[in-house]
Amino acid sequence: MGAGHAHKLYRHGHSRVHALPPHTKLTAVFAFVVVVVSTPREAVWAFALYAALLAAVAYVARVPAGFLLKRLLIEIPFVAFAVLMPFVAQGERVEVLGLSLSVSGLWGAWNVLAKGTLGVAASVLLAATTELRELLLGLQRLKLPPLLVQIASFMIRYGDVITDEMRRMRIARESRGFEASGVRHWGVLAKSAGALFIRSYERGERVHLAMISRGYAGSMPVIDEVTASRAQWSYALALPATALCVCLLGWTL
Amino acid sequence: MHVPDGFINAPVSVAAGVVAAGAVAVSLRGARRELDERTAPLAGLVAAFIFAVQMLNFPVAAGTSGHLLGGALAAILVGPYTGVLCVSVVLLMQGILFADGGLTALGVNITVMAVVTAVTAYAVFRGLVTVLPKKRRSVTVSAFVAALVSVPAAAAAFTLVYAIGGTTDVPIGQVLTAMVGVHILIGIGEAAITTATVGAVIAVRPDLVYGARGLTAPLKLRVGGELVDAPAAEPAPVAARSPRKLVLTGLATSLVLAGVVSFYASASPDGLEKVAADKGIDTKVEEHTAADSPLADYGVEGITDARASGGLAGVIGVGVTVVAGTGVFWAVRKRRTSETSPASVPDVPEKV
DSSP states (O other): OOGGGSOTTOOOOOSHHHHSOHHHHHHHHHHHHHHHHTSOTTOHHHHHHHHHHHHHHHHHTTOOHHHHHHHGGGGHHHHHHHHHHHHHOOSOEEEETTEEEEHHHHHHHHHHHHHHHHHHHHHHHHHHHSOHHHHHHHHHHTTOOHHHHHHHHHHHHHHHHHHHHHHHHHHHHHHTTOOOOSGGGHHHHHHHHHHHHHHHHHHHHHHHHHHHHTTOOSSOOOOSOOOOOHHHHHHHHHHHHHHHHHHHHHHHO | OOOOTTSBOHHHHHHHHHHHHHHHHHHHHHHHHHHGGGHHHHHHHHHHHHHHHTTOEEEEETTEEEEOOOHHHHHHHHOHHHHHHHHHHHHHHHHHHSOOSOSTTHHHHIIIIIIIHHHHHHHHHHHHHHHSOSSHHHHHHHHHHHHHHHHHHHHHHHHHHHHHHBSSOOOHHHHHHHHHHHHHHHHHHHHHHHHHHHHHHHHHOGGGOGGGGGGSOOOEEEETTEEEEOOOOOOOOOOOOOTHHHHHHHHHHHHHIIIIIHHHHTSSOOHHHHHHHHHTGGGSOOOOTTTTSTTGGGSOTTOOOHHHHHHHHHHHHHHHHHHHHHHHHHHHHHHHHHHHHHHTTTOOOOOO
16 A cells, blocks of 8 residues: 555554554554453552553654644543533532532543543554554454455545545535535535435445456455564563553552 | 443443444344345445545534434445444444544444444334335435434433443433433434435435335336336345344343343442432332332342342343244234235336
8 A cells, every 4th residue: 555545543653563463453452441441440540550551652653742642632522521420420529619519420520531531542552553454454363254344444445535525526516606504505415425325336336346357256365464473462462461460450459 | 422431331341342243243144135245345335435424514503513423324225234334334443543432332332323323213214114105205204204213212222321331320311311302403413414315316326225125116118009017037046044043143142141141230230220329219219010020120039149030030031022022023024914915916106
């Protein structure tokens, strides 16, 4: 894949994290998030340690902090929800700055914020250090059904094409003086969506015919089989293993 | 609307993950039946379409705008199985690539936003289309109602998941009211856009709309000045498939979930009960009229071990549900076949 096909979240590099086989990274991130979610929320220090672990990974992968923090903005909707929690939750209340807040609501908000942020940060690091094609190969290695991986790869491969098609339709609408400003214009936008569906579906049929003419018989050949050595596995799993230690400490202390 | 990590506790996330994996597996088989070997490119392109159309902004008023969720649209345009599959793939990719929705919450997200939305929408749509007259307008009307129902249904499903495994004891009644209330408004927008989009596709390529397949007029030949039905193409012989394996697997899964997993799920009382217990509301609670039924409080009378009792109650519950469901299904199917067979003769084809 050329540079033009790399997704926007990917950050090209040659670090040790970039070089790891994709399925080890996927496993590591998933295990890490599972460990984070099962940590008791009262162990505040544990979450600080998790954040430090992720910062270490980001350092090794040479992902700058600014890049990571900008990507974290995606969770703003949940932050809004979490801020609401202390006001609506039940239980004993506590006075903070003249506001009556629920104690369990405060814990709940902290819980969602801490775990959600760590989960997002881990996913962002994964996406920043792994190319799309590699991610799909990794999913295939992890025994996801091949058909599902194929569908996902077609979605990724043609996502930009379809989005571009939508952008061209928008430019065509705007160059004819159309400006969507309210509910009255939904009909026009929906007609565009309908046209987009027809174009996507027909493109799918053409792609299928092209595939058949090249010998497709229901499964894609895998030409770049990825394998991971024991050292690579242990390097990748160092992250969730350390996190597990922290989690166990959090349960016992 | 994507659920982040840490919102739902671990056991319920795992259970939702199992449900989602099962639903995706069933949809994979179903989609292969709907699209055979074209599945990969077509479902992939439709998933890309759903992904793109979620970025299409619909201005509401004064600078605010909404976007389509797409579950109902996908189910109506390409069929329920492919629809579930496409939305699931979109959610999977959003979770892994864009960190939109937590990885551990992927099961919850797929169950609520792909499975519940698409299946509800398609069930409502199919039901209305069979009841309403065979016209193009009834397809759009059904699409409107289906999309309208699907969004609050997803909100209610999320509230149910939250009631079982939420990490904060927000009163569930309030959550339900707020979620369903807000999502009815969203559902109206979703319904309007879905209807207009389905209408636009039907106007150009009615053959592409899965939900409108029954509406295409049969081919006519003019033989000697008279219109005669063209000989229908011989349908490809479908290999006899026994649904027994699927039914048995489903039954076994439900029994395991109800009998074993339910113990862990109900180990901590649900939010409402907990709130009631905390605030002392439940001291005045009148016992339910069914309280002295043999299965009261999800336990079996006369069995003292809580785990065995709860598990047994779950197993009995699954059994009763299966028997009742099968009975209703048989009754409905029997009536349907006896009703439709004589009525199908004077069928006036509708030009779409």
